[in-house]
Amino acid sequence: MALPRMRFEALLRPFEELREQGMIQHEIQTNATLITSGWCDLFARYGIGVGVSVDGPAVANINRRDWIGRPAFDRVMRGIGHLRDAGIEFTAICVVSPETIENTDSIADFFETLGCDSVGFNIEEREGDNGDRPQVTYDTARAFWARLIQRRRNGSHLRVRDIDRLFRYLGMVRAGRKATWAASKYDPIPTIAHNGDTVILSPELSGVSAPEYGNFVIGNVLREPLPVMLGRAHKVRYVQEFTTALNMCREGCPLFSFCLGAQAGNRYFECGTFAVAETNYCRNTRQALVMALADVAQEGDESDRIRQT
Structure with a gap:
């Protein structure tokens, strides 16, 4: 999106016949800081799927800065506002760091009200230039997933990519279609x-x-x-x-x-x-x-037993 919008559209045009035939789908992952109403018109015109990278409330985005070091959060939210005003559905990707992973509820609350279709949580990884940061521990990650699953069980409507994928797998297993899942390319x-x-x-x-x-x-x-x-x-x-x-x-x-x-x-x-x-x-x-889902299921079984005694 650093390209001028007209240049970006010119790059899309050679693919338009394939898109109209349903053979390709354009998608873009962005921090939303450059999104304007004009970009929203282009997204709608070419059916571009939009994903926004945002790590939760402002305090969780302290490391998201522009090239001269300015915090980007206010501009991220402004761009998201343009998407919402234009009625363009979008997904979100949230990087969960060692500093934020224990704030599950505040992060989930943020995405509950953001207006995104779903959110994928990427627990901070060691890759590329990000090789020296401390790693999230397994137990902390397990507790994070368990809390998200608990919220869903308690009525949260937030769609979480990772949990949806696990439930989709379990649904296929119950339906006798495990081989179909395993045959995925x-x-x-x-x-x-x-x-x-x-x-x-x-x-x-x-x-x-x-x-x-x-x-x-x-x-x-x-x-x-x-x-x-x-x-x-x-x-x-x-x-x-x-x-x-x-x-x-x-x-x-x-x-x-x-x-x-x-x-x-x-x-x-x-x-x-x-x-x-x-x-x-x-x-x-x-x-x-997977183990977090087992934890939550076991907690539910124990609660049922207590109520029956």
Whole structure:
């Protein structure tokens, strides 16, 4: 969105026939600081899905600043106001840090009133330049997810991406469709840089210097078509390592049927290789979530027993 709006629209036009045929969907993830009513008109005209990055109330966004160090929160909320005024639905992504993760209720209250269609909670990860920060502990993550599930059980209408995904899996299992979930294709997530260099598996790998992996570049779209690159991707070293890791997860993790292997980038940024199974991301985002649901279910059973005595 740093591009002039007319230039952005010019880049969209070549894809319009495909969009009208339902073959592609445009989406944008933004901090909303540059959204105006004009941008909202463009979003509506091209059916662009909008996701907003905001970490909760103002105090939780202390690290979201512009390039000259000014707090961005007021401009984020102004941009969200433009979306709401234009009737444009949007989702939210919230990074939950070690400093904010124990403030579950205040964060959830914020998103309850924000007007977003749903929110995804990304527990702060070790990736890219964010390699020296303290990690959220498993127990803290488990308590965070448990509180969100409790709120939902108590009538909260806030849609949480991560909880929705778990409930969707459990619903398919109950309906005898577990095999359908397990057959889901792994999205290679091709990510194309400004110069055409293309990486796959994790957008966070784009621009990362890793000579041992060829900087994760599998080719360049200015020189060859994307399908050609994807067709030989199974021969790329980091893809082979990730495939090995998925097989390790499949063979050794009781939660694999739900998780399906989590993310590639977290393996590299946490361990320096893709050929590992369990990561801190896996523990905090997948394992802690499942166990939190078990905790809440057990609390409910105990409450029922107490009422019956």
